[in-house]
Amino acid sequence: MALDSEKAGILDRLSPDGQKALLGQEILRLGREQESLNGALVALGAAVEGLQAAVGSLEEALARGQRFFARTGIVRAAEAGSRVAILPEGELGAGQKAYPVGFFLVLAGEVAWTGGVGSRIFLADSGIDLIYRFASIEARVIAPGTFITPSSEGVTLEAEFGLAVGGRVGNGIDIVADGSFASGSDLSVTVYGYIA
Known part of the structure; x- marks a missing residue:
């Protein structure tokens, strides 16, 4: 079958x-x-x-000649009133500007920044004056375990950062405070962006 x-x-x-x-x-x-x-x-x-x-x-x-950068610098509390170059001017070509698009700060130790005459830290272009500031950070937020970014409490973003205006032609990026601090662990500052 x-x-x-x-x-x-x-x-x-x-x-x-x-x-x-x-x-x-x-x-x-x-x-x-x-x-x-x-x-x-x-x-x-x-x-x-x-x-x-x-x-x-x-x-x-x-075609516009943009180059990405990411640089880290260390700021000491007792020397915070003196500029620290994060992006040196020598890294910019003729007619170029630095455009930071982000940053973060973190203490390398366990001691908050206190005392002294400083109250704010500025991320600025490397000009002598503080006309071109990208951001200012209140010193009170620089504490152990705090990871500070553009959106953190105590951070004020300036138009040069928020509107992507960039710094002045030929100027790099520095970190500087409005004065020094009596104590505090070293502050690691990383800035990233592009040069054009």
Whole structure:
């Protein structure tokens, strides 16, 4: 009997109706595969467009001569009234400006900044005066375990930072306080951005 059902299956596949059914199933399968491939092509097209936009943006930045920087400096509480160069002027080319886009400060020890005559720390361009300030940080927030960023309490962002105006042509980026402090662990200051 198994032989008869096997023969029947062969005859069914050879008959025009059986072939039509198999052909219909194959067409449906191919249709599903085509839909799947079309979806993959749409996703691939979107990915290619995104990649082209990213490459275009990078090419524009390169054409403008932008260079990324990330620099770290150490400020001592007792010397905080003296400027510390985070991004030295020598790293800027002729006619270039520094544009900080982010920063973070953290104490390298367990002693908060207290005493002395200082009350604020400034992230500024390296000019002699404090006209071009990017941010000011209240000294009271410089405490052990505090990670200070642009969005931290006690931080005031200036237009030169918030509007991406950058510093003055040829000036780097310094950190300086309005006075020195009697005590406090070393402060690690990292600034990142671009030069153009």
